[in-house]
Every structure is written in C-alpha cells, then in structure tokens.
Amino acid sequence: MRRLIGTVLTGLGMFLVVMALAMYFVVPGVAVKFPLNTYTVATLVGHDVSYFSSSKVTELSGVTMRITDTTQGDGSAGTTNIAVYNTFSNLYDETNKTTYEYTTSRLPFDRKTGELVNCCDAAVGGDTRVHLSGLGVLFPLGTKQQNYQVFNTTLNKPVTARYAGQTTFEGLTAYKFVSQISPTRFGTEQVPGSLIGSSQPNVTLGEYFQGTTTWLVNPTTGVPLAVTQQQHVGLRDASGTERLVLLDGTMRTTPSTEASLVHTVKGDVNLINLATKILPLIALIVGLIALIVGIALATIGGGEEIEEEADQYAGAGAY
Numbered sequence: 001m002r003r004l005i006g007t008v009l010t011g012l013g014m015f016l017v018v019m020a021l022a023m024y025f026v027v028p029g030v031a032v033k034f035p036l037n038t039y040t041v042a043t044l045v046g047h048d049v050s051y052f053s054s055s056k057v058t059e060l061s062g063v064t065m066r067i068t069d070t071t072q073g074d075g076s077a078g079t080t081n082i083a084v085y086n087t088f089s090n091l092y093d094e095t096n097k098t099t100y101e102y103t104t105s106r107l108p109f110d111r112k113t114g115e116l117v118n119c120c121d122a123a124v125g126g127d128t129r130v131h132l133s134g135l136g137v138l139f140p141l142g143t144k145q146q147n148y149q150v151f152n153t154t155l156n157k158p159v160t161a162r163y164a165g166q167t168t169f170e171g172l173t174a175y176k177f178v179s180q181i182s183p184t185r186f187g188t189e190q191v192p193g194s195l196i197g198s199s200q201p202n203v204t205l206g207e208y209f210q211g212t213t214t215w216l217v218n219p220t221t222g223v224p225l226a227v228t229q230q231q232h233v234g235l236r237d238a239s240g241t242e243r244l245v246l247l248d249g250t251m252r253t254t255p256s257t258e259a260s261l262v263h264t265v266k267g268d269v270n271l272i273n274l275a276t277k278i279l280p281l282i283a284l285i286v287g288l289i290a291l292i293v294g295i296a297l298a299t300i301g302g303g304e305e306i307e308e309e310a311d312q313y314a315g316a317g318a319y
C-alpha cells in the first residue's frame with residue numbers, strides 16, 4: 001500500500017513541478033496581455049494657460065484648461081496579438097467655457113510590447129497616411145529601466161522618452177520617463193497679416209511645437225499612473241522668430257484620475273503576481289514535497305515488500 005501511495009504522490013509531484021514551471025515561463029507570454037475591450041477617461045488640468053482664441057481673435061491668458069482623454073478599445077478589430085484603441089482628446093477652456101481643440105486617433109498596437117502597428121485602419125486626426133511607430137497609449141508589460149520611443153500625435157513621429165529613475169507612487173512602484181522636445185516644425189498656418197503687424201493681407205507661418213512630458217509608469221502593467229504635459233505651440237516666420245503664441249501651459253492628471261488609475265493598477269498587479277508568481281511558487285513547493293514524500297514511501301514500501309518476500313521464502317524452506 002505504501003508503495004502505491006508513494007507512486008501516486010511521485011506522479012502528482014512531478015505533475016505539479018511541471019505545471020509550476022509552465023505557469024512561470026509560459027503563462028506570462030500567453031495569458032498576460034493588454035485587453036481588447038477597454039474604456040477609460042483621464043483628465044488633465046492646467047492653470048494660468050495662454051492660448052490664441054480664433055473666435056475672439058486675441059490671446060487669452062490666465063486660463064484654466066482641461067484635457068479629457070477618452071480611450072475605447074475596438075474589440076472586434078483586435079486579434080490575439082493586436083489591440084485597437086480609439087482615442088478622443090478634448091482641450092477645453094474652463095474659464096471661458098469653450099473648446100480650444102479636439103483630436104482623434106485610431107491606434108493598433110502589440111498587446112504585450114505596446115508597440116504601434118500599421119494596420120486596422122490606423123489614423124491620427126483622420127489621416128490614414130500617417131506611419132505609426134514607437135509606443136502609443138501604453139508602455140510595455142514589464143517596462144524596463146531604459147529609454148523608449150513614444151509616438152507624438154502632434155508631430156506624427158516618435159520621440160525619445162528617457163528613463164529618469166524609480167520612485168513610489170501611492171504604494172506602487174513607478175518608473176519616471178521624460179520626453180523633452182525642442183522647437184519642431186510640424187505644419188504651416190495662414191493668418192491675417194494684421195495679427196502680426198504685417199501689411200500683407202495673409203501671411204503663411206510655420207507651426208512649431210515644443211514641450212516636456214513626464215510619465216510615472218507602473219512597470220508591471222505598463223500603465224502611466226500620472227502624466228504632466230508642458231506644451232508650447234507657436235507660429236514662426238521664415239527667420240525663425242515667433243510671431244504668435246497658439247498655446248502655452250502645463251497640465252497634469254487630476255487627483256481623481258490618478259486615484260482611479262492607482263486603484264485599477266493595484267488590482268491588475270495583484271492578478272498578474274498571483275498568476276505568474278504566487279500560484280507557480282505554491283505549485284512548485286507542493287510538488288516538491290509530494291515528490292520527496294512519494295519517492296520516500298515508494299522506496300520504504302519496496303524495501304518492506306522485499307523483506308516480507310524474504311521471510312516467506314525462509315518460512316517455506318523450514319518445512
């Protein structure tokens with residue numbers, strides 16, 4: 001009986017050890033991915049923002065500006081490896097109760113690395129000719145302490161997000177990444193000459209963007225927990241002299257947005273750790289114990305059976 005129990009425990013132990021190794025090495029690559037269906041709303045607010053109001057034909061200053069970023073996953077367009085997120089960003093002047101601008105994007109990306117993919121009707125601002133590259137909405141699952149290329153939807157090209165250290169944010173590990181963009185031309189705009197003191201009826205000026213974006217990213221999930229955006233958009237003439245400020249200000253995620261992100265990420269971190277670390281460790285420990293006990297019982301049981309057989313033979317020889 002001991003030999004039978006030992007054999008069963010040995011088999012069970014081997015199964016649990018193999019399962020633990022599979023859970024540790026295979027599950028993270030197969031099961032842990034960004035979701036296909038998602039719906040999130042993040043809000044950033046900036047005070048003392050300046051911008052040019054086309055309706056009032058003047059520059060407004062001291063404005064409170066709110067950015068509302070809505071992200072919705074298109075589950076039907078996604079696949080095992082690719083997710084497709086539609087984003088809508090609304091820049092709203094809280095002080096004067098008017099919309100400054102809004103932008104839309106359709107961003108397909110790898111469900112593990114976060115790298116953008118050119119498929120599935122990808123577009124930025126309705127332009128499907130844009131070539132996507134770098135990271136889009138999220139950083140990679142298992143974000144590393146390294147620099148990343150992040151796609152900028154104003155410049156329509158990736159920019160470098162430099163790793164700037166590790167910190168703790170509301171009890172979660174966070175990596176800090178900073179992207180600094182020097183004045184970069186991304187388009188042109190025609191304005192009345194009177195706006196810049198020119199005698200010409202209309203003047204074509206270059207649109208320039210510069211700014212600094214800071215992300216605090218949870219490395220396990222790749223989700224930014226807090227974001228700060230400093231932006232300056234202006235119009236420059238052929239000599240490079242700025243003639244008109246279109247937007248200038250710094251905006252950061254609101255406390256309520258950050259609290260919501262932290263709550264969600266803590267739950268996701270616990271689930272990932274449970275599936276990839278805790279359960280494999282438990283299975284490994286139980287499997288090794290079962291394996292050791294099973295081998296011991298099988299060996300002891302086998303020894304006792306040999307002794308019993310020997311006694312039987314000895315007893316038979318006595319007659």
